Amino acid sequence: ASNKAQKINAFEEAHYLKAVKINVDKNVNGGTLFIERSDGSGKQPAVEGIAGLWCVxxxxxxxxxxxxxLARGDTEHTSELQSSIEGWPGEAPQPTNRRYRYAAVTRSWRIRN
Known part of the structure; x- marks a missing residue:
């Protein structure tokens, strides 16, 4: 990044990009999403209760x-709750313990370059 003043003309676009590495560790609190920022601060826990992450x-x-x-509830029930998980891709690894309630959320971005 430059410390010099920069000019942005009318109707031009400015973008501020940050790079992160995201992973899920299933051995931490039953599944925790970690974020490692490019600033050297190291791997930090961000969200507990994450059973999976699928990127295409x-x-x-x-x-x-x-x-x-794929998010997992924190209450383990005595019997299986869901035979399938709406929104979780069939080709993705499936959770083995179906006595929890699961929810899947998907977001998409078009990558231009």
């Missing part, structure tokens, strides 16, 4: 990055 990028097609997060 079609490099040669429409260049859309699709990220699906």
């Amino acid at each position: 990028f079609d490099r040669d097609g429409d260049r859309v990055l699709q990220v699906t997060v």
Whole structure:
């Protein structure tokens, strides 16, 4: 980054990008999402109760990055609650303990370059 004053003309775009590395560690509190920022601060826990993270990028097609997060409730029930998880891709690793309630959320971004 430059410390010099920069001029942005009318109708031009300015973008501020940050790089992070995201992973899920299933051995920490039953599943914790960690974020490692590029500033050297190290790997930090961000969200507990994450059972999975599934990312798909079609490099040669429409260049859309699709990220699906699988969240797990914190109450273990005595019997299986869900035979399938709506929104969780079939090709993704499936949770083995179905006595928890799961929810999947998907977001997509078009990657231009």
